[in-house]
Amino acid sequence: MSTQESGAARPAGRPRSEKAEKAIIEATLDLIGEGVGVAELSIEAIASRAGVGKTTIYRRWSNKEDLVVDALATMKAPLPPLSGTSVRDDLISLLEAMRSESGQARSRCVMNIVMSEADRHRRITERFMERAVEPRRRAMREVIERGIVTGELRPDLDVDMGMAIISGTMLWHTKWGPAGDLSPELPEQIIDAALAGMAP
Amino acid sequence: MSTQESGAARPAGRPRSEKAEKAIIEATLDLIGEGVGVAELSIEAIASRAGVGKTTIYRRWSNKEDLVVDALATMKAPLPPLSGTSVRDDLISLLEAMRSESGQARSRCVMNIVMSEADRHRRITERFMERAVEPRRRAMREVIERGIVTGELRPDLDVDMGMAIISGTMLWHTKWGPAGDLSPELPEQIIDAALAGMAP
DNA sequence: TAATTTCGATACGTCTGAGTTTCGCAACGG
DNA sequence: CCGTTGCGAAACTCAGACGTATCGAAATTA
Incomplete structure (x- = not known):
C-alpha cells in the first residue's frame, strides 16, 4: 500500500507534484485577490508567484481560462450553520x-x-x-x-x-x-426592512 | 461672429476636428458595448474603428484611462418623466x-x-x-x-x-x-413586493 | 541500475499593442 | 500666399507575454 496504486496503475516516472498544483491555484487566486483581472492575469506572473516553471502549468491546463475556472471552483461556499429557531x-x-x-x-x-x-x-x-x-x-x-x-x-x-x-x-x-466594511448590524437591518415592507 | 472666437482667442492653425473627437468617443463606447473590457481595449482598435489616426487620439488623451473616463462620462442618465400622481x-x-x-x-x-x-x-x-x-x-x-x-x-x-x-x-x-430580457411586468412586481414586505 | 516522467529554470521566436516619429495634405489666421 | 497647426496613414522602437523547447536534477517504477 505504501508505494502502490490507488485505482489506476501508476504510469511510472516521477509523479506530478500535488504541492505544485496547489501553489499554482493559490497563486492564481492570490493575484486575482489583488485586483488583477482575467485579461491582465499572465501565466508568467502566476508561475513566478507560485515558484513554479511555466511548463508545470501548461502540463496541467492548456490555457488561462481552464486554469481560472478550476481556481475559482475551489472557492466553495462555507454555508453558515442555521439555528432553525426562526x-x-x-x-x-x-x-x-x-x-x-x-x-x-x-x-x-x-x-x-x-x-x-x-x-x-x-x-x-x-x-x-x-x-x-x-x-x-x-x-x-x-x-x-x-x-x-x-x-x-x-x-x-x-x-x-x-x-x-x-x-x-x-x-x-x-x-x-x-465605502469601507459593512456594518455588523446591516444583515439585521436588511432582514427587518425586507420583512416589514415600505407601505404603512 | 461667423469666423470668430468664442471667449479665448483661437491659437491659429487648423482647429481640432470636433467630428474626430466624437468618432473616437463613439468608437470607444462601441467597442465597450461589444464586451471588450478596459484591459483588452486597445488604442489601435479605437483609432481604426473611428477612422482616425492614433496621433489624433494621443493629441487629446495622454492614456487609455483618461479616454475611457471621458467616454463613460458622456453616458448621461436620461431620467424618465415622473407623473407625480402616486x-x-x-x-x-x-x-x-x-x-x-x-x-x-x-x-x-x-x-x-x-x-x-x-x-x-x-x-x-x-x-x-x-x-x-x-x-x-x-x-x-x-x-x-x-x-x-x-x-x-x-x-x-x-x-x-x-x-x-x-x-x-x-x-x-x-x-x-x-437569462434574456427582463419582463415588462418586473418593475411593477418589484415595487409591489417592496411596498408590501414579506411578513404576514 | 535503467527507463520514464516531472521538476524549475531559462532561452527562444512570435505576436500584439504602446507610444513616437515622419510624411504629405488640409484648414485655418494674417 | 505663408506660417502654423491638425489630419490620417504608415513606419518605427520597445516592452510584455505567449507557448515551445531544452537543460540537468529529482522522483519514481521495474
Missing part, C-alpha cells in the same frame, strides 16, 4: 455570511470577475455559480419556504422575489454602499 | 427606465466595467457615478421622501434602506435573474 434568525445568518465574505479582498475580486466576465468567459461563471452560488441560493430558498409553512412569512409570498429582495439589497450595499 | 407610479417609472437600459448591450457592458473596475481604475468609476448614477439616486430619494410626507410610505421608513431594497432588487435581476 426564519428571521436564519436569514440574518445567511446575510452575515455574505457580509463577512465581502470583507475579504479575494472574495470581492472573485465576485467582480464572475459578475463582469459572464459574457466573455461563460465557462468561468458557470462552474462558479454551480459550486459556490447555487448551494447558498438553495439554502435561502429552503428557509423562506419553511417560513411560509410555519406562518412566519406571508402565505402568498413569491419566493423568488423574496430571495431577490434580500440578496439584492445585500448586493447593493456591497457594491454601492458607503 | 409614489408607486413614480417608483415603477424609475425601475422601468433601468429595465429598458438593461436591454441595451452598451449599458450593460458599461455597468459591468463600472462595477468591476471600481478598485483598479477609481477615476473611471468616480466620474461615471457622479454624472450618471447620482442624478437617479437623487430622483428616487425625492420620490421616497415625498411618499413619507404624503403618507403613502411608512413615516419611520429608513430612506436609504428603501432605496437599497428597490435598486438592489432590480440590480439582482439584471445580473442573476433568468
Whole structure:
C-alpha cells in the first residue's frame, strides 16, 4: 500500500507534484485577490508567484481560462450553520455570511470577475455559480419556504422575489454602499426592512 | 461672429476636428458595448474603428484611462418623466427606465466595467457615478421622501434602506435573474413586493 | 541500475499593442 | 500666399507575454 496504486496503475516516472498544483491555484487566486483581472492575469506572473516553471502549468491546463475556472471552483461556499429557531434568525445568518465574505479582498475580486466576465468567459461563471452560488441560493430558498409553512412569512409570498429582495439589497450595499466594511448590524437591518415592507 | 472666437482667442492653425473627437468617443463606447473590457481595449482598435489616426487620439488623451473616463462620462442618465400622481407610479417609472437600459448591450457592458473596475481604475468609476448614477439616486430619494410626507410610505421608513431594497432588487435581476430580457411586468412586481414586505 | 516522467529554470521566436516619429495634405489666421 | 497647426496613414522602437523547447536534477517504477 505504501508505494502502490490507488485505482489506476501508476504510469511510472516521477509523479506530478500535488504541492505544485496547489501553489499554482493559490497563486492564481492570490493575484486575482489583488485586483488583477482575467485579461491582465499572465501565466508568467502566476508561475513566478507560485515558484513554479511555466511548463508545470501548461502540463496541467492548456490555457488561462481552464486554469481560472478550476481556481475559482475551489472557492466553495462555507454555508453558515442555521439555528432553525426562526426564519428571521436564519436569514440574518445567511446575510452575515455574505457580509463577512465581502470583507475579504479575494472574495470581492472573485465576485467582480464572475459578475463582469459572464459574457466573455461563460465557462468561468458557470462552474462558479454551480459550486459556490447555487448551494447558498438553495439554502435561502429552503428557509423562506419553511417560513411560509410555519406562518412566519406571508402565505402568498413569491419566493423568488423574496430571495431577490434580500440578496439584492445585500448586493447593493456591497457594491454601492458607503465605502469601507459593512456594518455588523446591516444583515439585521436588511432582514427587518425586507420583512416589514415600505407601505404603512 | 461667423469666423470668430468664442471667449479665448483661437491659437491659429487648423482647429481640432470636433467630428474626430466624437468618432473616437463613439468608437470607444462601441467597442465597450461589444464586451471588450478596459484591459483588452486597445488604442489601435479605437483609432481604426473611428477612422482616425492614433496621433489624433494621443493629441487629446495622454492614456487609455483618461479616454475611457471621458467616454463613460458622456453616458448621461436620461431620467424618465415622473407623473407625480402616486409614489408607486413614480417608483415603477424609475425601475422601468433601468429595465429598458438593461436591454441595451452598451449599458450593460458599461455597468459591468463600472462595477468591476471600481478598485483598479477609481477615476473611471468616480466620474461615471457622479454624472450618471447620482442624478437617479437623487430622483428616487425625492420620490421616497415625498411618499413619507404624503403618507403613502411608512413615516419611520429608513430612506436609504428603501432605496437599497428597490435598486438592489432590480440590480439582482439584471445580473442573476433568468437569462434574456427582463419582463415588462418586473418593475411593477418589484415595487409591489417592496411596498408590501414579506411578513404576514 | 535503467527507463520514464516531472521538476524549475531559462532561452527562444512570435505576436500584439504602446507610444513616437515622419510624411504629405488640409484648414485655418494674417 | 505663408506660417502654423491638425489630419490620417504608415513606419518605427520597445516592452510584455505567449507557448515551445531544452537543460540537468529529482522522483519514481521495474
